[in-house]
Amino acid sequence: MSAAVAPPITRVNPATVRAATDEPLGVKILLVTVSVLFLGLFLVVPLAAVFGEGLRKGLGAYWASVTDPAALAAIKLTLITAGIAVPLNLVFGVAAAWAIAKFNFRGKSVLITLIDLPFAVSPVISGLIYVLLFGMQGWLGPWLQSHGIQIIFAVPGIVLATIFVTFPFVARELIPLMQAQGTDEEYAALTLGASGWQTFWRVTLPNIKWGVLYGVILCNARAMGEFGAVSVVSGHIRGKTNTVPLHVEILYNEYNFVAAFAVASLLTLLALVTLVVKTIVEHRLQLELKESTQTPSGEA
């Protein structure tokens, strides 16, 4: 048949040549518009609505809702809960990550799976586990009752449920970081005569400080914002066992929208602060990770 015809050689104007990943202007505008609209509709508008609704009847009403004794009690309980859960999970998370990243032992993969369990289980189930264990009809309920200890529908239950739900955050953040850093620095410290304790405080901990902080921020955000698990074990006793998220729900169910949104705006503020701090810490964490993965060879 006929031979293939060579394509005609055309001169191209360099200004119109696009890079492989470049798109025509119309497509660009379309993509950006869709993204902005989506973000606006699902993130910015609800955020603004929380503050708008809370301030609908003026600053005075807003202030009154936030300083209402029940609201203050809820804020206090939330702070206490986070104040207990976060330090405990910090210690647990660092210990677990240290064990998993720096040592080999039997049952390591089981431990990793267990750490992930709270992420996999619905928070409501997490709460129910504690009701099942410590509730009146639970396994330990009768014994606890005969000794006058109340866990469910009381502060200890709320703290326990919060610890359970938030315990993966610190460990999950540290395991990959510590694995990337390896164990050579610890070994070096040991050969130089440092004790295990000195090695931990002087070498291991300074190397992971940004990772620890990042984990703590996420852990704290979740501890203060947790609803499901806490709701199951709390009993919703106003002024006694209400955390901030539970208090918001009660106010909302009472059609007290201004108060509900005013208190909700506190949680929203917490979220915004968390995001800002997280962004800053994330940057430092990236540096920490990058330094641990580079092993450059250069001139002497």
Add this chain to the structure above:
Amino acid sequence: MSIEVKHISKTFGNFTALHDVSLRVNDGELVALLGPSGSGKTTLLRIIAGLEVADPNPASEILFDDSSVTERPVGQRRVGFVFQHYALFRHMTVFENIAFGLRVRPRALRPSKAEIRDRVHQLLKLVQLENFGGRYPSQLSGGQRQRVALARALAVEPKVLLLDEPFGALDAKVRQGLRDWLRKLHDEIHLTSVLVTHDQEEALEVADRIVVMNQGRIEQDGTPEHVFHQPANPFVMEFLGQVNVFQGRVRRGQALLGEMAIEYPNYEADQEREAMVYMRPHELDIKRSRNGVASLAARVVRVNPAGSVAKVNLRAGDGQNIYVDLPLERLQELQLAHGDEVYVYPKNARVFVPDYVI
């Protein structure tokens, strides 16, 4: 201080890293543990340091100056350990890194601040990094980092220095420089040292003695000259530099390689046995014409004169590749070209008869 290990074995799960290894390093010696990866050399070094524990065995023992340190933890063995990837404390300055070993001492044994400062400056001078005390490890090149690591190890005045592939992560030129520098340092301070390496050139150049390891066992132990020129077995022969291997037979004091016969008085029996004949590239010569019996006909495949010797690649009649290193003047005389028919003459050869397996 001398180091001695006796009957050390180590298994990791199903993998046996060391099979009943015994070794002595004399006071002031620089010994290289040489072997391919997985030969157990690093494991042995880490056991000497106390970073790993040998498999329990009543006969196994680690002695420093003939007294047992088997039970002593790593921090009390007074070893200086240098890691392949430096293992510098990344959040500390160079100064703090070097001072670390002195700062972690119990208060009663800790030198004063001024003493620590003097000691660190002295060490910075020794490793030629006087102005780098305030820098962080990430601001240093690889060669500089390794020198800081060495200074840090020396700060605690160790009795022995253990180096685990210390130049493995550096590029060729820096390696050479640091190698020479290490040898010079050793000649100055005479610290008993064990160097782990997989680079035979490094071992041959730096060490007083080479211990060749393979699959968890010591294959040969001797001076660089001895190990290179009198390899104990085919593994050592093949590991220390390039080598041509031929399949041959032995009979009545001779090794037969095709039409070539080599003296081999170690085997006088009439019964013919299979044998391997090893010749290093520089132990072969090329001639244009045949004279005598001990030669192999081959055809020139490639000539590479770029180097201190010319590397000639030939192919024998049976398809085997032969590598010959010729002095450049000799190449000039011969005027070899691709496809030339030539004869290869061994100046030296080693014959190994494999053990009877049946």
